[in-house]
Amino acid sequence: MHLHLHLHLHLHLHLHLHLHLFADSISNYSSKIKNNKGIFMKKLIHLSILGLFVLSLTNCPTEKKADNTPTIAALLLSGSSSRSTSSTGTGTGTGTGTGTGTGTGTSLTVTSVLNKLTSSNSQNIPGAEIRISGSGFSTTLTENVVTVSGTAATVLTATSTSITFTMPEIASITENQTVNVVVTKGTSTATGTLTYFPTPTITLNATNSISRTLNPTGRSGSHWYKFTTLSTNTIINVSGYTGRDIDFYIFSVPTSTYSTSAISTITNAESGKFTSLSAATTYYIEVVLYSGTATTYNIGMASQAVTSAGSCSSHGTTSKCIDYLFNNTASQTDCTTSGGTYTAGGTCVGLGLGTIVGKCTIPSGTNIGTVNYYGNGGSAFSAGTAGTACNGLSSSIFQ
Numbered sequence: 001m002h003l004h005l006h007l008h009l010h011l012h013l014h015l016h017l018h019l020h021l022f023a024d025s026i027s028n029y030s031s032k033i034k035n036n037k038g039i040f041m042k043k044l045i046h047l048s049i050l051g052l053f054v055l056s057l058t059n060c061p062t063e064k065k066a067d068n069t070p071t072i073a074a075l076l077l078s079g080s081s082s083r084s085t086s087s088t089g090t091g092t093g094t095g096t097g098t099g100t101g102t103g104t105g106t107s108l109t110v111t112s113v114l115n116k117l118t119s120s121n122s123q124n125i126p127g128a129e130i131r132i133s134g135s136g137f138s139t140t141l142t143e144n145v146v147t148v149s150g151t152a153a154t155v156l157t158a159t160s161t162s163i164t165f166t167m168p169e170i171a172s173i174t175e176n177q178t179v180n181v182v183v184t185k186g187t188s189t190a191t192g193t194l195t196y197f198p199t200p201t202i203t204l205n206a207t208n209s210i211s212r213t214l215n216p217t218g219r220s221g222s223h224w225y226k227f228t229t230l231s232t233n234t235i236i237n238v239s240g241y242t243g244r245d246i247d248f249y250i251f252s253v254p255t256s257t258y259s260t261s262a263i264s265t266i267t268n269a270e271s272g273k274f275t276s277l278s279a280a281t282t283y284y285i286e287v288v289l290y291s292g293t294a295t296t297y298n299i300g301m302a303s304q305a306v307t308s309a310g311s312c313s314s315h316g317t318t319s320k321c322i323d324y325l326f327n328n329t330a331s332q333t334d335c336t337t338s339g340g341t342y343t344a345g346g347t348c349v350g351l352g353l354g355t356i357v358g359k360c361t362i363p364s365g366t367n368i369g370t371v372n373y374y375g376n377g378g379s380a381f382s383a384g385t386a387g388t389a390c391n392g393l394s395s396s397i398f399q
Helices: 002-030 037-057 072-076 329-337 383-391
Strands: 099-103 109-115 129-135 145-148 154-158 162-166 177-185 188-196 223-228 234-239 245-251 260-262 269-274 282-291 298-302 310-313 320-324 341-344 356-363 368-374
Touching: 109 177, 109 188, 129 177, 129 188, 234 245, 234 356, 245 269, 260 269, 269 356, 298 368, 310 329, 329 341, 356 383, 368 383
Parallel strands: none
Antiparallel strands: 099 109, 099 188, 109 129, 129 162, 145 177, 154 162, 177 188, 223 282, 234 269, 234 298, 245 260, 245 282, 310 320, 310 341, 320 368, 356 368
């Protein structure tokens, strides 16, 4: 953030200098225009282009970080996993809410329904503050009744032209959906629309059956989830796709901007280990398709060894066995390619390979995996060497 601020101040000073020179140039050249119109016009154009170039620099987007995510083979062969995350920032969005008024009595109109924080049709999750703009509203809170898809909402503020309310949770809606927002005052009603974003709960360390299609519409088509941390170490992994650039952002409350994110340029996974999140605290995560076509994906989270949906053993050669959070084709392929034996629905403990001396949970390009280290097999580990091997892997959690 300090770097961004310094950059913007530096650009502002350069812009101010160029504009000052530009103004002086106009004054100097104006006295000469009668004698040399051609030279004046050529230099005027040159300075104008320079000024526009400096202006364009101030609007450059934040550069996404390059990234390389390993396959499961890297976990079996003690490779490393390097993830990029960035902290703090503000969200942006596009879209509009619309409305029309109907009824009798004092006329009501709704001209827009937008998220108060983003001023757009984004981040409309349960708990977010929404602003209705229009006319004819009561300045007495209790005289304005607001419902979202038939569910009552809590009105926070009201003037004759604006109402803010808290987005309620609508249990019957499980996918992003355009819904009606109805304002009632006495016998008069007015209706607007906005996109409602549900927030399914993700349980840490456990597989889930989430199967959703993420569309390339930016924040107006993003997916939202909520989760509760178990410790100050949380691994988050979005994978199960190829050829797309997916990012995610973490929010402490529905009414805030994001506090941390993962925005690398990798096109088959996005993940990271987050240590700035408080334990036993509920957070919200927004998943956005940055580039590419619509796709399904897996999203998982872990703070310790995961519940296995499939296992990959190379106990005979490496004294390791991996439990996967998700049972997917990519993980199976990575397992067999690296010389392991895949067991769908299996667990490393269930294979009875020996004594486990340590466990290392880590994200990969296809999954979240927990590497089990054994005190016997091809290259036996001790608790100490297992810990050293795990801690040498980026974004890992050892236990």
